[in-house]
Amino acid sequence: MSGTPREIQLLKYKDDGSFDLDVVALQSVLNRDDVKDLPVVLFSVAGPFRTGKSFLLNYFLRYLHSPVFKGEKGDNAKPLGEDSEPLGGFTWRGGSERNTVGLLIWSEPIIKTLENGDKVAVLLMDTQGLFDSKTTMRDCSIIFALSTLLSSVQVYNLKENLQENHLQFLQLFTQYAKAADNGEELKSFQNLLFLIRDWSYYDTHPYGSKGGDSLVAKRFEVTKDLSTDMVELRAQITSSFQKISGFLLPHPGFNVLKPQFDGRLSDLEENFKTYLLELVTLLFSPSNLVPKKINGQTIRAKELSTHFNVFLELFKSNETPTISSMTKAITDISLQTAVNDARELYENTVNSKFGVDQLSAPTEAIRFSHSQAIEAAKALYNSKKKMGSADELVARLDNLVKELDEILPQTLLMNETKVRKLNSEAQKIYADEVKK
Numbered sequence: 325m326s327g328t329p330r331e332i333q334l335l336k337y338k339d340d341g342s343f344d345l346d347v348v349a350l351q352s353v354l355n356r357d358d359v360k361d362l363p364v365v366l367f368s369v370a371g372p373f374r375t376g377k378s379f380l381l382n383y384f385l386r387y388l389h390s391p392v393f394k395g396e397k398g399d400n401a402k403p404l405g406e407d408s409e410p411l412g413g414f415t416w417r418g419g420s421e422r423n424t425v426g427l428l429i430w431s432e433p434i435i436k437t438l439e440n441g442d443k444v445a446v447l448l449m450d451t452q453g454l455f456d457s458k459t460t461m462r463d464c465s466i467i468f469a470l471s472t473l474l475s476s477v478q479v480y481n482l483k484e485n486l487q488e489n490h491l492q493f494l495q496l497f498t499q500y501a502k503a504a505d506n507g508e509e510l511k512s513f514q515n516l517l518f519l520i521r522d523w524s525y526y527d528t529h530p531y532g533s534k535g536g537d538s539l540v541a542k543r544f545e546v547t548k549d550l551s552t553d554m555v556e557l558r559a560q561i562t563s564s565f566q567k568i569s570g571f572l573l574p575h576p577g578f579n580v581l582k583p584q585f586d587g588r589l590s591d592l593e594e595n596f597k598t599y600l601l602e603l604v605t606l607l608f609s610p611s612n613l614v615p616k617k618i619n620g621q622t623i624r625a626k627e628l629s630t631h632f633n634v635f636l637e638l639f640k641s642n643e644t645p646t647i648s649s650m651t652k653a654i655t656d657i658s659l660q661t662a663v664n665d666a667r668e669l670y671e672n673t674v675n676s677k678f679g680v681d682q683l684s685a686p687t688e689a690i691r692f693s694h695s696q697a698i699e700a701a702k703a704l705y706n707s708k709k710k711m712g713s714a715d716e717l718v719a720r721l722d723n724l725v726k727e728l729d730e731i732l733p734q735t736l737l738m739n740e741t742k743v744r745k746l747n748s749e750a751q752k753i754y755a756d757e758v759k760k
């Protein structure tokens with residue numbers, strides 16, 4: 325992606341108020357050569373309007389770009405950036421009323437080498453307008469479900485306390501999660517972090533992750549005075565996520581209320597900065613840098629937009645997706661991914677030998693390489709973990725082979741054109757090549 329790093333809006337609005345995914349925008353981030361084949365670790369922050377989500381994401385960005393995160397600890401490493409630097413990044417402190425939902429992604433994935441040597445692409449996602457009065461509950465839960473389904477860690481950002489209605493909202497969209505679970509797999513959603521801002525009851529639950537976890541445990545505790553609905557709600561949420569934790573942040577101090585506040589570190593309370601650092605250190609620690617998996621398959625950057633689109637369309641098409649529609653969507657993606665990889669292998673092999681930039685070659689050599697490349701593509705397809713019936717698996721492969729076979733005449737035709745265009749010198753090179 326070229327240009328200045330910036331937030332990219334992923335939802336495209338239509339005249340009737342409905343929205344689509346802006347696939348081109350998303351692919352501009354994910355299809356970069358150094359990113360497209362990497363597993364993705366996506367961090368999303370979602371929650372009510374004006375709870376400091378974008379502000380926080382900008383400190384995430386600072387930390388992810390700091391030498392500390394890169395593992396180059398120096399004496400003067402500043403994990404949260406310079407003291408007097410105004411806070412840039414995602415648009416924050418948006419004062420105007422929002423009446424549309426938004427899903428934004430940072431244009432520059434941060435490439436990180438994990439302890440085992442694998443590289444991953446870390447992505448940050450911001451959400452807008454999710455709980456505004458003007459946003460319909462349906463749009464809201466679709467976006468929340470989508471961001472949760474695609475993230476490795478969903479930060480549910482709340483102000484002051486964790487209330488029953490916050491949990492009810494989670495239940496609303498975990499019905500999507502249930503549908504996404506095809507029974508054989510683990511829980512559909514990965515990590516959920518309840519992040520409470522401006523926490524003030526530190527006597528009962530201390531700041532940081534310790535207090536956060538104890539608050540969450542308390543809220544999820546099944547006690548006698550809970551109604552059946554409330555018990556069910558808790559069971560549904562816990563069964564949807566692989567891990568649920570909490571974190572309590574103190575108030576950042578009253579400078580944040582001043583009109584001239586530009587987000588700089590030096591205007592924030594010491595206590596807030598201490599816990600902000602604890603939060604980012606924990607959030608981006610190796611145990612949370614979990615590549616996104618859907619149905620047991622690690623998702624690479626270039627595949628993420630397919631998942632985005634399929635899920636979004638599915639959510640939009642039904643009030644609540646059924647288990648079978650969701651399973652079908654995931655099956656389709658797994659097959660499509662295997663087919664795409666196999667096709668790419670074929671194309672790369674053939675292009676590297678007989679592409680436009682290559683010299684012409686003997687017909688026999690082209691035919692031979694073509695069959696070899698098809699065999700290699702088939703082997704790759706067969707080696708991929710896929711879902712779907714045996715018939716479906718075979719049908720997709722047959723289709724692919726048919727499609728690849730149709731490329732051969734084109735390659736031969738292009739080769740003939742090259743031959744015709746060759747000047748006598750090139751002809752000689754060609755003759756020499758054949759003799760070899």
Ligand code: GDP
Nearest residue numbers: 373374375376377378379416417418521576580
């Ligand atoms: P968003 O709508 O959730 O993305 O909120 P913003 O990030 O745009 O922040 C809204 C306002 O809250 C800004 O003026 C921030 O300075 C302020 N803010 C940021 N973090 C906190 C916090 O932890 N507590 C309080 N009270 N205000 C915050």
Ligand code: MG
Nearest residue numbers: 377378415416
């Ligand atoms: Mg915001």
